[in-house]
Structure formats: structure tokens, C-alpha cells
Amino acid sequence: MPAEAVVRVRELVKTYPARRGRRGAPGTPAVRASDGVSLTVRHGEIFGLLGPNGAGKSTLVRQLTGLLRPDAGGIDVLGHDLVRHPRRAARLLAYLGQESTALDELTVTLAAETTGRLRGLAAAAARRECDTVLDELNLGPLADRPLRRLSGGQRRLACVAAALVGERPLLVLDEPTTGMDPVARRAVWSAIDRRRAEHGATVVLVTHNVIEAELVLDRVAVLDRGRVIACDTPAGLKAVVGEDVRLELVWRDRPPLELPEVAALHRSAVTAGRRWTLRLSQQDARAAVAAVTGGPAFAALDDFTLATPSLEDVYLALGGHTEGLVKA
Numbered sequence: 001m002p003a004e005a006v007v008r009v010r011e012l013v014k015t016y017p018a019r020r021g022r023r024g025a026p027g028t029p030a031v032r033a034s035d036g037v038s039l040t041v042r043h044g045e046i047f048g049l050l051g052p053n054g055a056g057k058s059t060l061v062r063q064l065t066g067l068l069r070p071d072a073g074g075i076d077v078l079g080h081d082l083v084r085h086p087r088r089a090a091r092l093l094a095y096l097g098q099e100s101t102a103l104d105e106l107t108v109t110l111a112a113e114t115t116g117r118l119r120g121l122a123a124a125a126a127r128r129e130c131d132t133v134l135d136e137l138n139l140g141p142l143a144d145r146p147l148r149r150l151s152g153g154q155r156r157l158a159c160v161a162a163a164l165v166g167e168r169p170l171l172v173l174d175e176p177t178t179g180m181d182p183v184a185r186r187a188v189w190s191a192i193d194r195r196r197a198e199h200g201a202t203v204v205l206v207t208h209n210v211i212e213a214e215l216v217l218d219r220v221a222v223l224d225r226g227r228v229i230a231c232d233t234p235a236g237l238k239a240v241v242g243e244d245v246r247l248e249l250v251w252r253d254r255p256p257l258e259l260p261e262v263a264a265l266h267r268s269a270v271t272a273g274r275r276w277t278l279r280l281s282q283q284d285a286r287a288a289v290a291a292v293t294g295g296p297a298f299a300a301l302d303d304f305t306l307a308t309p310s311l312e313d314v315y316l317a318l319g320g321h322t323e324g325l326v327k328a
């Protein structure tokens with residue numbers, strides 16, 4: 001393994017078995033949630049896994065953290081074979097899963113301190129680190145509240161705090177900022193970045209927020225149906241769509257498909273209800289805007305935007321499905 005690689009995943013395969021339904025209820029078919037995933041995360045990177053609901057992101061990180069055993073393939077974290085030795089994961093990485101039920105009865109302070117103690121910190125050190133992290137994430141005022149008495153975003157923030165106590169060289173975070181307001185999100189991103197800058201931590205995180213992904217990630221693997229369909233820097237991925245721009249049209253009600261200029265756009269649009277998204281050359285985008293704003297189509301139009309490409313456009317260009325991607 002090259003010195004700079006912290007995580008190396010090779011040809012990972014995981015299929016959830018089919019289940020027969022009980023008492024006439026429909027069963028569930030087998031799902032191949034990791035379908036030959038290979039990727040390498042380098043030292044000090046903030047590496048993202050992006051993809052819609054059900055793409056296989058959580059399945060991948062649960063295997064990375066030793067919680068789920070792959071059917072085939074290899075996982076190497078800092079030179080340790082985690083398929084053969086899944087329990088070593090606890091020493092190598094801090095994991096923030098999607099659920100927090102294990103900590104719900106504890107206060108914010110106790111959740112963070114206990115996690116630190118479980119990671120081998122002495123009582124005084126755990127307390128010290130806990131104070132620092134609660135301060136960093138502006139959780140001081142909520143320190144004595146049990147997690148179950150917090151709002152969804154506050155609880156998530158408390159779980160991030162717990163994940164950050166008791167330093168680990170690798171942080172694996174499954175949608176760390178879900179449900180948080182912008183201030184909390186910013187605090188989380190700076191806390192993560194500080195771990196990287198000051199302690200050389202490497203971060204793997206799951207997100208479906210494409211805007212956030214562009215801002216914080218060094219590299220991103222785009223997952224779709226258990227496969228990595230692209231892996232590059234956000235800028236590198238955006239080069240896939242070149243100089244194109246994105247035109248979004250939102251219709252008031254039913255789009256007037258009887259108008260030829262609208263019917264022509266419909267053929268290349270990705271539609272989601274009243275919203276159409278088109279990726280066009282700059283010249284074609286200008287012509288399209290002129291066509292829908294200059295003629296009878298305008299009366300049926302609620303809103304339109306022209307934007308430079310985002311990761312979402314890359315995702316569309318790669319043939320992904322955007323239903324599960326969050327755009328703001």
C-alpha cells in the first residue's frame with residue numbers, strides 16, 4: 001500500500017439476501033448494495049461519498065468500519081486488513097452512524113465523555129477533550145440535557161461532538177450535518193477541517209448535499225446502485241460537463257407541450273414534476289431562454305434559472321438519478 005493511502009477498498013461486494021414475506025406479506029428481493037467498489041483515500045483528505053438514496057453509501061461505510069462483513073473484496077485501513085480483523089476498526093477510526101439511539105439517554109457531556117473513555121482516554125483527558133469539543137460546536141448551553149430531549153439538529157450535533165472526542169486518525173461520518181441549521185453546519189465543517197489541519201486526520205464522509213460537497217470535499221466518489229460511477233476532485237468532475245450551463249424551468253402548472261419550442265426542450269430535459277432541468281451549450285441555453293420568455297410559453301412559466309455546472313450536473317451527465325440529491 002502506498003504510504004499516503006489511509007483507506008484502500010478493493011472490489012467490495014455486499015448483497016443483502018432476499019427475505020420471504022411473513023403471513024402473505026410481500027417479501028424483499030436480494031439487493032447488491034456494493035457491486036465491486038474500489039477506491040483509495042489518501043492521508044489528510046476529506047473524501048466524500050455522494051449519491052442518491054439507496055446508492056449504497058451507508059452499506060459501504062458500515063463495511064469500512066468493520067460493522068458489516070463484505071461478501072467479497074478487501075478493506076485496508078492504515079495497513080490493517082479489516083475484513084479479517086474487523087475489531088481493529090475501533091482503534092483506527094471514529095464512526096458517526098445515521099442513528100444515535102445508543103446515546104439517547106445520556107446528557108451531551110456524558111455522551112462525549114463516555115465515548116472518549118471508551119476510546120481509551122483517562123477521565124481527566126476525556127473531560128478536557130469534551131469541554132473543548134462542546135465549546136467548538138457551541139454546545140455549552142445544552143451540555144446537561146439528555147440527547148433525547150434535544151431537537152433533531154441539536155442531537156446530531158451532540159453525536160458529532162461525541163465522534164470527535166478521543167482522537168482517531170480516520171473519521172468516518174455518515175451524513176454528519178443532516179438536519180442542522182447553517183450555523184451548526186459551519187461549526188461542524190470547521191471542527192472537521194481543524195482535525196485535518198492540526199492532527200493530520202483523514203475524513204471519509206457521506207453526503208447527498210451537492211452544494212456542501214463542492215465546498216468541503218477534496219475528492220468525491222459518486223455512487224449509483226452500488227457502483228462508483230466517478231471519482232475525482234469536484235473541479236475535475238465538473239470538467240466532465242465542460243462549458244455547458246444548466247437551465248432550470250419551473251412551470252406554473254402543466255407545461256404547454258403543444259408549443260413546438262417547448263416540445264423541443266422537453267426531449268432533452270430531465271423532468272421532476274413541474275421542474276425541468278436541461279444541460280445546454282451556452283449558445284443553446286440563450287436560444288432556449290429567448291424561446292420560453294419571448295413567446296406564448298412565457299405565460300405558463302413560473303420561474304427559470306441559468307447556472308454554471310454543479311456536481312448535480314455531473315451526476316446527471318454520468319447517468320445518475322437525482323431524486324435523492326439535495327440541492328441546497
Ligand SMILES: Nc1ncnc2c1ncn2[C@@H]1O[C@H](COP(=O)(O)OP(=O)(O)OP(=O)(O)O)[C@@H](O)[C@H]1O
Nearest residue numbers: 016031033051052053054055056057058059060208
Ligand atoms: N439491512 C438491509 N437489508 C436489506 N437491504 C438493505 C439493508 N440496508 C440497506 N439495504 C438496501 O441496500 C441498498 C443500499 O442501501 P444504503 O443504506 O447503503 O444506501 P445509502 O446510499 O446509504 O442511502 P441513503 O442515502 O438513503 O442513506 C438499498 O437498496 C437498500 O434498500
